[in-house]
Amino acid sequence: MKTVLSAVAIVVSLFSGGASPALATTNINVSAAANFCAPPNPGDPTPLGDLITAFQTANPSYTVTLVQCGATGTLASQITGGNSLGVDLFLAANSSTPASLASGYGVGSPFTYAVGTLAFWSKSVNVSAGYSSSTYSKVAVANPSTAPYGAAASQLLTGRYGLTAPLSSNSLVNIYSNIDLTFQAVNSGSETVGFVALSQICSAGTYPSSGYALVYPPTDTSVSPVIYNYDPINQAGLRIAHSRTSAQDTELNAFVSYLTDHTLSPQSQMITTLLNYCYGVP
Structure with a gap:
């Protein structure tokens, strides 16, 4: 059995989008499952990258920073181990992990943002x-x-x-x-x-x-x-309990609303992104 122990950990603001640093007044930190944030090849677009770019373009005073990209269990361990990365929003590749974190580490209830295959x-x-x-x-x-x-x-x-x-x-x-x-x-x-x-x-x-x-x-x-074959892959997110300003809370809620906007006509950016990357709509 060969086991590869290295993990993806991206601690950068990958997606600047249309927001100008001079205009940005608030920022939230996101950790996300690798299927949603890791580019297949260097420079390739990603679902989360597309969404952050569109969100920041529509909201020039907001920035969203990807601070960790990897396996859902690894992301959860970072949060439960002290949340040294200051994660505000956790986007998992299942529903059970956000549900298990909700009572001790979350704010509000988990929400489903994508269905994987x-x-x-x-x-x-x-x-x-x-x-x-x-x-x-x-x-x-x-x-x-x-x-x-x-x-x-x-x-x-x-x-x-x-x-x-x-x-x-x-x-x-x-x-x-x-x-x-x-x-x-x-x-x-x-x-x-x-x-x-x-x-x-x-x-x-x-x-x-x-x-x-x-x-x-x-x-x-x-x-x-x-x-x-297997249990449905309902990918869920959770707001993480973390010290934030009221402006950051407002941005966090706005981004969650963006991720859960499944309007079909006119088609929301979230629907466009899900279809572009062959995800199912929750």
């Missing part, structure tokens, strides 16, 4: 027939204990395909610490196949942006009998 992906081989342990000697997955997409892959591999749990001890599986590193392993060719977030291989609503892919929905209705 698992994809089986390769840069070099046609995977349209789906996963098979007899075909692929190794498959890359994100760490099921910290990454929700890894947990979904674990459910799929052990439930549908009969791989022995835990995957950390299974010789057919290579585990990476978050979904971005899983994607990068397949993207670089060091892994032939892997389970990634559909959003990572989607551009302008079309997938795959490169290579070959097969989408695995939570419930597969294309076969009979219907097959349950």
Whole structure:
């Protein structure tokens, strides 16, 4: 079993958008799951980046700073371990982690901002027939204990395909610490196949942006009998209890409203972003 221990931690303000530093009067800090904030390739757009740019353009006196991008469990540990990064808003890749933090570390209730989907992906081989342990000697997955997409892959591999749990001890599986590193392993060719977030291989609503892919929905209705693959990936956010000015609270609430605006006509920026990256609308 190969375990990659490095994690994505981006402590920068990645997205300046249209806001001028001279005009900016308030700032909020965000930590987000890697599928929503890590670029597939350096310089590529990301869902969160698109949203921050549009939000700041519409609100020149606001800035939003991405302070951490990685596995949901890692982000949660930073918050519960003292929140040294001053996170105001936590965007997870599941609903259970924000729910578990709400009573002790949150303000208000968690909210669902996107619905994710698992994809089986390769840069070099046609995977349209789906996963098979007899075909692929190794498959890359994100760490099921910290990454929700890894947990979904674990459910799929052990439930549908009969791989022995835990995957950390299974010789057919290579585990990476978050979904971005899983994607990068397949993207670089060091892994032939892997389970990634559909959003990572989607551009302008079309997938795959490169290579070959097969989408695995939570419930597969294309076969009979219907097959349950994994629990739905409802990605939820939570306002984090943290010292803020009233102006920062106002900005935080405005950004949350932006992320939960599912207006179809005219189409909101959030709907546009979700569709562009192949997310489902909550």
